[in-house]
Amino acid sequence: MPKFSSLSALQTALRAGTTSVRAVVQYYLSQIEKQQALNAYVEVWADEALAQADALDFRLRQKESPGKLFGAVVSLKDNICYAGHQVTAASKILEGFTSLYSATAVERILAEDAIIIGRTNCDQFGMGSSNENSVYGPVRNAAAPDRVPGGSSGGAAVSVQADTCLVAMGSDTGGSIRQPAAFCGLWGFKPSYGCISRHGLIAYGSSFDQIGFLANNPEDIARFLEVCAGPDAYDSTSAEFRVRSTEYREGSCRIAWIPEVFEHPGMDAGVRVVLQNYLEKLRVAGHLLTPVELPKMGSGTLLDYLVPTYYVLTTAEASSNLARYDGVRYGYRASGAKNLEETYRLTRTEGFSDEVKRRILLGTFVLSSGYYDAYYQKAQQVRRLIQEQTLAILQNHDFLLMPVSPTVAWPIGEKSDNPVAMYLADIFTVQANLAGVPALALPAGAHPENGLPVGVQFMAGLGGDGKLLGAF
8 A cells, every 4th residue: 555645645744744745755765765676767866856845845834835736756757858857768779868858747747846756667669568678677567576567657657556656657659558557556547639748758659649647546647637738839739628637527427338348359367357347346336338339340340450550550650750869969879880871770770679670660661652552541541430430439428448458467578579469468558549539547456366456447538538537
């Protein structure tokens, strides 16, 4: 159990004087020290966090009105920029790079008196489902250190799971917040596309990426979302979303679920039992559960096209976004190159991991002359169908209930040599990113055989972020 159960409880204690912000930060720093073997953090800003705590304690003693997030200690995924601090996206190619500016989301939480304690490990450039693909080595799941925490925000998830911070800021391209949340027994939230500015988030797939949060409860996530949401002049894809942390829904919800998904052949039997028990729990609570069929698409259903569509489009966007890392302007540069072309080739060969190179090559292929129409353009058309069909389901229901992962956290190294098996772990999470809708992962129970956490997720319609966070 976390020492501080929620931000509201912590702020009540701070106002009553029963604890101090310095004591809170010191507690989390001691937890980080104890949990070093989990490899969740790549850098800890202890002195800076304590200085911020002392300044906040002084203001509280002076009876000044603090910000909405005062006392909240936050970890930052290593692909989100923070001015004057290193950010590497867990890659060698950004080795030693210090950001000149802060992400808009970072600026907004700091303005409301949150304290950032350090940056967390992740899959390189957000590419992975296990947090094994990092120049800093794999992150270990606090519930079972021989197993993965999920990815790519695995370090962010473990930072909350191991009680080293109150809330973690991560990013979600195809489930990178929700899958680690499920594997670590947490709440994880991906907002509607455009809800939070992507300015300062190192890009992987620009039309998929979203900054989001992991926490021990939905109320804390809602508080952070309320602060961070809204348009930003630095991000033309950001939009006006009115998110209120008090947007709670009373009474029963209309929840759609898909029997075909729950009977998927790749679903672990124990995970299926937990999910079926969760369905029954929702029925007993008075929610209206409606089974829906997935629309037919070609020779299969929507489910068959989710992963292929996602990987064609995200690798295409990655091949473009990662072209800027060439060793000329910043970050790592290979030595011994005789000319410019060799500088590019050696720098990118040495600086990128195998998984990143694999996705760049895939993306370059699907965008190449002769294959663009067959792959990229077709995938864009299928994405539109997926979005339309997802929104059609949500038009008649408050939420769509889905599993997060077909399995629990697997042992470290089990899928490292099988990228296709790793990609298929995203089968239930990529839909929300393809459709741009908000999605919330939450704990559903423990696996009946090994006791590991199992998660479920709910999706809502575009802009339904507050309703989703207030419903459960």
